[in-house]
Amino acid sequence: MTDQIQVRRIGAAAVIAALAGASQAQQPPDEIAMMSMDNVAYHGFLYAGGEYVEYGGDVTMGGAMYVEVMVPHEIQHDYPIVFLHGAGQTGVDYLQTPDGRPGWAYDFIDMGYVVYVQDFPARGRSQYVPEVDGNINIRNGPQLEQIFTASAATADFPQAGKHTQFPGTGLMGDPVADYFMKTQVEFIGGRQAQLTIDANVALLDMIGTPVILLTHSQGGWFGWNIADERPDLVHAIVTLEPAAPPIRGVDTTNVTYRESGGLAWGVGNTPITYDPPVSDASELDVELAAEAEGPDLVPCYRQVEPARQLVNLTDIPVLFMNADGGYHRIFDHCLANWLNQAGVQTEYVRMEEVGLAGNGHMMMLELNSREIAEYIHGWLSENVL
Numbered sequence: 001m002t003d004q005i006q007v008r009r010i011g012a013a014a015v016i017a018a019l020a021g022a023s024q025a026q027q028p029p030d031e032i033a034m035m036s037m038d039n040v041a042y043h044g045f046l047y048a049g050g051e052y053v054e055y056g057g058d059v060t061m062g063g064a065m066y067v068e069v070m071v072p073h074e075i076q077h078d079y080p081i082v083f084l085h086g087a088g089q090t091g092v093d094y095l096q097t098p099d100g101r102p103g104w105a106y107d108f109i110d111m112g113y114v115v116y117v118q119d120f121p122a123r124g125r126s127q128y129v130p131e132v133d134g135n136i137n138i139r140n141g142p143q144l145e146q147i148f149t150a151s152a153a154t155a156d157f158p159q160a161g162k163h164t165q166f167p168g169t170g171l172m173g174d175p176v177a178d179y180f181m182k183t184q185v186e187f188i189g190g191r192q193a194q195l196t197i198d199a200n201v202a203l204l205d206m207i208g209t210p211v212i213l214l215t216h217s218q219g220g221w222f223g224w225n226i227a228d229e230r231p232d233l234v235h236a237i238v239t240l241e242p243a244a245p246p247i248r249g250v251d252t253t254n255v256t257y258r259e260s261g262g263l264a265w266g267v268g269n270t271p272i273t274y275d276p277p278v279s280d281a282s283e284l285d286v287e288l289a290a291e292a293e294g295p296d297l298v299p300c301y302r303q304v305e306p307a308r309q310l311v312n313l314t315d316i317p318v319l320f321m322n323a324d325g326g327y328h329r330i331f332d333h334c335l336a337n338w339l340n341q342a343g344v345q346t347e348y349v350r351m352e353e354v355g356l357a358g359n360g361h362m363m364m365l366e367l368n369s370r371e372i373a374e375y376i377h378g379w380l381s382e383n384v385l
Contacts, residue, residue: 033100042071049199065199066125068117076112079212079235083117086217088187090124091117097365098180099167104364107373121195122188136186141172148362149177157252158296163325164358165366193270200226210235221268228272231312236384238319245331246338247301252327266338274308300334309343317345319379323359324352
């Protein structure tokens, strides 16, 4: 009998050991960054917008936009945050930093916000319809180093040396930079704007209550049009170095205007509502300031007074954040000036002046990303919540 008991004990121990080993084997490797879901009550996804389009002699669905939604255990704010990313990027920008820290989606979940994180139509997990959506482009490694990850080492715009917050060296071959490069995807041209605006209008209609738009870079342009179409569903806008400047593009090396580029409608390149109305961007009466507001800045294009007003945006407060180590420093103030002149309540923040120094264009991925999120939350709490 004793021998039988001993055998059973040995057998049970072997099973437990085997199960423990199996459990250990099922764990992902340490190099895969994991985000805690402790503060997430629900996590889901949806597709917003979309319609059937002609393709290949028949029809297929196009224009739909992938959106993730996360809900905290305790919703502490009335207004969810809808995140819009930049060109060549996806919602990954807000989910995880390239060195494995939680992204802003998790930071704002921790602060009690419901968050919506999207991949633009024809981008990432959203549909791309060949021939219908147009040609695709992608940035190369040296371009990404210069404008996003290693400006101090590789770029020649005046403020480049101030860029210190990107994790690691930012150079190809550095593991963090290499990981970031993998997150950079293809993007389309002119059709991107209207697809994204339409899909976000559909998303806001689906949500049905006012939101905070948090926009970045290319997404900044789209945010103005989304708010223009649904002003009652946009409570506030936080914009991080949005597409700029008004009217003409800038040669950032020489801090001079180019003949091409720029935002023809002042805040974007898609029609938006002005009062008095204009049917074409060429009807905007503009002038170039006689001098710049400071060193290494371009002088600004502005409207000739009396300035037409962006009437659908005038009741929406805007936080406009600009980093001291990125190429946008050269011209972003011109867009902030344009918005204020057009009646939009825009607070333009030079980040180093509020203790957030050394950032570049991809500030949500940089070493002080959590501190930037906390600053945004503080501004929202004081101004719009």
